[in-house]
Amino acid sequence: MDKRLIEILEELQPEVDYYTCTELIDGHYLDSLTILSLIAEIEDEYDITVPTVEIIPQNFNSAKSIWEMIERLKEE
Amino acid sequence: MLTLNTFFRLFFLLGILPCVIVLYGIVPQKARRWVLLLSSYFVFWAFSGKLIVYLLFSTLSVHHFGLWLSGIQMEEQQLLSGLSKDEKKSVKKRSKNKQYAVIFLAVVIHIGLLLILKYSAFFATNINTLLGVMGSDYSLEVPKYILPIGISFYTLQAVSYIVDVYRKKIQADTNLLRLAMFMSFFPQILEGPICRYSDTADTLWQAPKLKYENFLLGLQRIVFGIFKKLVIADRLNLFIQNVFNDYRQYDGFIITVGVALYTLQLYAEFSGTMDLVIGSGQIFGITLPENFKRPFFSSSISEFWKRWHITLGAWFKDYIFYPLSMSGPLKKLTAKSRKKLGNHFGPLISGSIALFCVWLCNGLWHGPAWHYIFFGMYHFAFILLGNIFDPYFSRLAAFCRINRRALPYRCFQIVRTTVLVCIGELFFRSNGLKAGMIMFKKMITEFSLKSLADGTVFKLGIDAYDLIIVLISTGILFFVGLLQENGVSIRDGIMKKNIVARFAIYYAVIAFIVVFGAYGINYLPVDPMYANF
Numbered sequence: 001m002d003k004r005l006i007e008i009l010e011e012l013q014p015e016v017d018y019y020t021c022t023e024l025i026d027g028h029y030l031d032s033l034t035i036l037s038l039i040a041e042i043e044d045e046y047d048i049t050v051p052t053v054e055i056i057p058q059n060f061n062s063a064k065s066i067w068e069m070i071e072r073l074k075e076e
Numbered sequence: 077m078l079t080l081n082t083f084f085r086l087f088f089l090l091g092i093l094p095c096v097i098v099l100y101g102i103v104p105q106k107a108r109r110w111v112l113l114l115s116s117y118f119v120f121w122a123f124s125g126k127l128i129v130y131l132l133f134s135t136l137s138v139h140h141f142g143l144w145l146s147g148i149q150m151e152e153q154q155l156l157s158g159l160s161k162d163e164k165k166s167v168k169k170r171s172k173n174k175q176y177a178v179i180f181l182a183v184v185i186h187i188g189l190l191l192i193l194k195y196s197a198f199f200a201t202n203i204n205t206l207l208g209v210m211g212s213d214y215s216l217e218v219p220k221y222i223l224p225i226g227i228s229f230y231t232l233q234a235v236s237y238i239v240d241v242y243r244k245k246i247q248a249d250t251n252l253l254r255l256a257m258f259m260s261f262f263p264q265i266l267e268g269p270i271c272r273y274s275d276t277a278d279t280l281w282q283a284p285k286l287k288y289e290n291f292l293l294g295l296q297r298i299v300f301g302i303f304k305k306l307v308i309a310d311r312l313n314l315f316i317q318n319v320f321n322d323y324r325q326y327d328g329f330i331i332t333v334g335v336a337l338y339t340l341q342l343y344a345e346f347s348g349t350m351d352l353v354i355g356s357g358q359i360f361g362i363t364l365p366e367n368f369k370r371p372f373f374s375s376s377i378s379e380f381w382k383r384w385h386i387t388l389g390a391w392f393k394d395y396i397f398y399p400l401s402m403s404g405p406l407k408k409l410t411a412k413s414r415k416k417l418g419n420h421f422g423p424l425i426s427g428s429i430a431l432f433c434v435w436l437c438n439g440l441w442h443g444p445a446w447h448y449i450f451f452g453m454y455h456f457a458f459i460l461l462g463n464i465f466d467p468y469f470s471r472l473a474a475f476c477r478i479n480r481r482a483l484p485y486r487c488f489q490i491v492r493t494t495v496l497v498c499i500g501e502l503f504f505r506s507n508g509l510k511a512g513m514i515m516f517k518k519m520i521t522e523f524s525l526k527s528l529a530d531g532t533v534f535k536l537g538i539d540a541y542d543l544i545i546v547l548i549s550t551g552i553l554f555f556v557g558l559l560q561e562n563g564v565s566i567r568d569g570i571m572k573k574n575i576v577a578r579f580a581i582y583y584a585v586i587a588f589i590v591v592f593g594a595y596g597i598n599y600l601p602v603d604p605m606y607a608n609f
Contacts, residue, residue: 032398032427036410
């Protein structure tokens with residue numbers, strides 16, 4: 001997994017272990033506004049556009065799933 | 077036509093649901109879906125009469141718009157083959173514009189119909205008031221429409237279907253009957269939950285065979301719902317009606333008790349009805365989405381709305397909040413404000429604009445009245461304040477060496493959230509914004525325990541006996557919630573017990589409801605509270 005992604009997540013919400021947490025949305029660690037910040041950050045960092053349809057809990061519940069979404073969007 | 081008050085008794089106590097189950101169980105597999113569809117239309121007709129045409133129109137309309145969108149998307153795919161990159165871009169842009177136009181038309185028709193039926197009288201009345209204040213003699217005629225049952229729920233389902241087709245999350249359904257079943261499944265007509273096509277349409281169409289295990293699990297859930305409704309919600313109704321209708325006569329203590337009990341009643345009624353609805357679906361093998369996840373264990377208002385009326389919150393998030401905050405202008409605003417204000421406050425500005433729209437819609441969705449709009453703005457304000465101050469609270473907690481995840485702090489957060497929610501529900505239930513303000517003022521300025529000491533509080537529809545039953549029942553609800561919060565599945569536990577123990581538990585719960593349920597001439601059953609929304 002990309003270290004920069006973990007750094008971004010830690011800047012936004014420091015109280016979480018992003019290597020193990022798999023319920024960032026379901027466990028209420030990231031709220032809607034934090035998701036907006038996160039999307040703005042990853043769009044800048046990885047030069048991608050995150051469409052609204054991708055904003056679902058499955059894509060944001062763990063750092064791993066966020067990274068998988070980024071990789072998928074980079075390919076498109 | 078039937079009244080809302082009869083819904084509960086007729087369907088779950090007197091037998092329409094059992095009749096549908098028997099019919100569903102004895103007909104051949106291919107006819108099962110027809111039993112569900114015709115039962116659903118029968119229920120709509122029984123409550124709405126000829127207003128069922130609105131449901132039929134909505135179903136035909138979303139079917140047509142779905143196919144229209146799908147046609148444009150297929151045409152785009154055909155045109156793309158063999159084109160250069162620039163040509164592909166141009167084809168995609170043209171297709172997108174066409175799809176936007178279709179979506180716009182569909183949303184205008186469906187939301188427009190809801191606006192006309194539900195809100196035109198409210199807007200006309202307020203415009204007339206404004207004209208009167210400005211000294212004008214002109215006034216608009218205030219229209220009077222009868223609202224078809226469930227329109228606020230199936231309109232949101234209709235819009236979600238069309239947008240999901242546009243987003244290619246689902247394929248447009250060519251089968252009108254499958255779409256009709258998704259739009260009309262009868263247990264959810266009054267109070268939701270608001271379903272997504274991808275969640276329920278296929279299972280409804282398959283119309284699974286009845287299974288003993290599903291039947292028992294569904295029945296368990298229904299009995300729990302009846303417990304919440306009959307033992308808690310109905311028992312409190314007379315007291316709550318007295319307090320909210322004659323609030324001027326009572327002191328702050330009685331109003332505070334009324335507000336707290338109303339919050340409990342609303343939860344017991346709405347979540348109890350959801351138990352009935354989800355349990356009914358489960359009997360047919362259909363999994364409906366959950367609408368409650370122990371909301372009174374929330375540590376903030378924001379978390380509360382992720383646990384209370386979940387399907388409505390999710391709808392607003394998916395179809396208003398994110399599309400707005402991810403739209404071109406707000407994205408640009410986010411980018412600009414992030415540079416100037418940093419990562420926290422930057423996205424907060426555009427997010428707050430989207431959040432404001434969500435809460436305005438949330439307030440209005442509950443009803444065309446200023447106290448509902450106030451209710452929406454009240455929650456918007458607390459969510460916004462929570463977001464603004466969260467980093468400062470984090471730093472303060474770190475400075476004071478307070479562990480924000482420790483149990484005492486969480487208990488403090490839960491109590492604080494519950495108090496704020498209760499105050500919000502005061503305005504939600506009050507007979508108008510002015511009445512809500514007066515009640516709130518009385519809670520602060522006229523609070524005294526005199527009415528408790530002289531026993532006035534026990535003469536308003538509940539006596540000490542009622543209160544003890546409500547307290548015990550609420551204790552049971554709390555205990556069940558606490559176990560669920562800690563990952564214990566009570567229903568699985570019951571299912572694993574042997575048949576004697578299992579049925580002993582079932583009969584004990586049923587006996588508890590029969591003995592302690594509030595029914596008969598001394599009680600006033602509560603109407604399905606979300607049915608008029």
